[in-house]
Amino acid sequence: MLNETGAAPTRREVLRAIGMIGGSAVLYQTMEAWGHAKETQFAGPPNLSGARAGASVVVLGAGLSGMLAAHELRKAGYKVEILEYNNRPGGRNWSLYGGDTYTELGGAVQKVGFAPGNYLNPGPWRIPYHHRTLLHYCREFGVALEPFIQLNHQALVHNSQAFGGKPMPYRDLAADFEGNVAELLGKAIDNRGLDSVMTAEDRDMLKEALRGWGLLDKDMRYVKGNASSRRRGFDRPPGGGVDGAPIYSEPLPFKDVMDSRVWGIVAQHMTIDHQTTMFQPVGGMGMIGKAFGKQVEGLVRYGAKVTKVDQSGGAVSVDYIDLASGQTRTTKADYCVCTIPLGILSQIDIDVSGAKKAAIAAVPYSNSVKIGLEMKRRFWEEDEAIYGGISFTDQEIAMISYPSGGMHSRTPGVILGAYTFGEASYKFAGMTPEQRIEQALKMGSVFHPGKYREQFSNGASVAWSRVPFTLGCCAMWNEETRKEHYQELVAVDDRIVLAGEHASYIGCWMEGALLSSLDAVTRLHKRALEA
């Protein structure tokens, strides 16, 4: 699967030709032999053989893309140095633990008070099964993974416009939405709504499918009974002994189910970035940054703020402020991999073409605020049978997420109390850390009244527009900027190449940073061989 290299149009043409000759059985057998589709563009670590002895590369940034570039280039024989603004590896791959101190732009200082083992992942927090590059290097670098629970049927959905503002279980809403869709399509078929679309035989087969899929009764109705209760839950679930018999539950009024807009959540759970199986590192996402950091130990100069990148003299020369001493220093190398986020890079004097400078300036960054709320007791597990997953709301916090780590233990747990988007992010970023937590507690209480605030012990927040080393969350490309600037941004400019999630089509994901990095070092190496 990983070795498939054929371009898609050619493959399609071949498939079409086979289909015409041999019928669908032969067609599908050929597809099988080729793999159904590629899950990734990752084809294993890059082959960077033949590096010139003594050739050097300076890597700007010890985030995942920078560290992977450094790792692979050093393996290939290059002399590598990394300059990093922070005093830790990982960049946006980062977890906040008890005892950590974090100072945001504006000066607010937070001293994190979480119990040992607990954490907030301010940035990335989940890994899809098809992020093969990241999974490959996690295994290579010894990062222990555990399942991340995304979809939890028992979690809640809150929409202020539905059910009088009361949250309902995702399970009930999803069951009732899809059950009604099945029943309605059945009715529409009976009302001849598909007569012009499919044959009578196909309509009958579709009705059979709808009955099975939507858990309809024998009369094609989604109604109170064993079938629907087996999905949406029972008023009294089956039990043991004398009172073992279940009592069926009544589906919710379809009008209210529609008002909850649950369909958007169902669709979100089914998208490829949220499908099972997802993972997280045991002990926090920051374990990945730490593991990468270990691989490049000794190569990184921490606390180095890059101010100027020059390549006019047949080499790359980088000026940086050593933040510990306040002194400006210069380092030189033959080549440069620059992974500095664009919002920061656009403020640095970098010696690249006007077109690349325009590309660097063209891409705005999203903002988001994440808030971790440590709860003394895992009431969501103990009292409400919610293990991991997400409860959604149309309030500004957008969601709360229950920890996938330490499930079923008696330890305190950190709930992700907000993951804001759009305007709400700037509103939350404008608050003090204390105000953010207060607001998160207020809004999150809708899910767990009488417990949420009562069990709260301490919290932490990160507003990405105030994060000193990124000034935002991640690059927001659109169709136009892609067309005008993307190839310019990623192209090797003499001795300099850019890498990072901003130089990929998997924006905001670690996988994008890594694939971008591998592509960048492959092209830079090729350029070095040609020199």
Added chain:
Amino acid sequence: MLNETGAAPTRREVLRAIGMIGGSAVLYQTMEAWGHAKETQFAGPPNLSGARAGASVVVLGAGLSGMLAAHELRKAGYKVEILEYNNRPGGRNWSLYGGDTYTELGGAVQKVGFAPGNYLNPGPWRIPYHHRTLLHYCREFGVALEPFIQLNHQALVHNSQAFGGKPMPYRDLAADFEGNVAELLGKAIDNRGLDSVMTAEDRDMLKEALRGWGLLDKDMRYVKGNASSRRRGFDRPPGGGVDGAPIYSEPLPFKDVMDSRVWGIVAQHMTIDHQTTMFQPVGGMGMIGKAFGKQVEGLVRYGAKVTKVDQSGGAVSVDYIDLASGQTRTTKADYCVCTIPLGILSQIDIDVSGAKKAAIAAVPYSNSVKIGLEMKRRFWEEDEAIYGGISFTDQEIAMISYPSGGMHSRTPGVILGAYTFGEASYKFAGMTPEQRIEQALKMGSVFHPGKYREQFSNGASVAWSRVPFTLGCCAMWNEETRKEHYQELVAVDDRIVLAGEHASYIGCWMEGALLSSLDAVTRLHKRALEA
């Protein structure tokens, strides 16, 4: 939630009354206060206070129901003895590990060769979030749990009648089925198929929902494009650098999608017994039996085959064969909790009413065969990005399931190579263990040709009709036998009460055994207080 005791009809009447007076907002607020629905009939460990000093109970069977009964009765002050046929606790809760020897009825002996840490769960293998009794005692007794992956979008679906017999990813099939359902309902609405069912406004809102839920394009079509590829996957997924742009995939022909009957699998994943979040014990399901066994250590007489249960003399007298010596012995107690599976119990001379004897004889047991195949390499993870979950087939093996434990490790893994139902179970039970494995390899190879047989190292199988201590899988009640025999089966008969999954409405699940046990000891205790 756990404390709700109101019977459902009354509650419904009250809700209806509130709805009439205050409108739906008040209605839903009241529902919230009461909890949406009960997730379980478990209300915590039973209160068995006031036991008469010196009163004794003999428990027949050290499966989960028997051990829980013994644990709670001893806590309450009863003198307890357990008689168990096997030489281990757990009953059907059982894992086979490397080094274990298992002899089935008919005499076939299997010496299990799995690598350390690997196992086959012949019986139960997953725990739903709402099995609160089991989860409670797992925590109480220190059983470490980890997520069990049921639904895996990347796993495969094989139907010999579809796609020329080639397996397709569940992801693609589920996406294409639901996408087409959405598009078809949209078309049917346009064709006035729902004009008689809902208002124009509601139809428009439904179309909006269908577009979002089904990932349709702006013209309400489920076609090749970003929306559908975001769910069904890409021909070339998004990447980094120069070739980062994705290539969209073409949905499969709807006719073939229908032929795959994927809707039944989607529905199965959505039923309450298979919803997220599910668990399994770390190290095999048998860890639960072991943990329960530790709680009743010293109370169990292993290798004891019960032959007669008498209660004619103002006490219960149980004859059993001590299998080690071959001698028949007798033990006496004031009361008896009998958890022997009905297929075995019906062959034992037990002193209960004719009606109860009829009940014991009335319930047939299902059969199933499970086969574990140890693979040298986790090719499904490494090569195919399948982590846990189930691939389904219409062949007799019904499914193969990838281990949820040890994911992402470099250790060998045990695939569940068959979980048969119905007639296929008897066919497999009739084979030698070697023939079963050969058949499982042959059928399972459809999913992973060129790897499945090649990576196979060793295997083990359990055919439940040949399991000496149950002679079958679990009790198969139907509507008629429930009506005629269930209450008779569970009723206390003077000094004897029956417990086990067969005395519950959660047949075949450990939760049913436990809830039945709690109900049985509660009633037996009440009967003892009245004595």
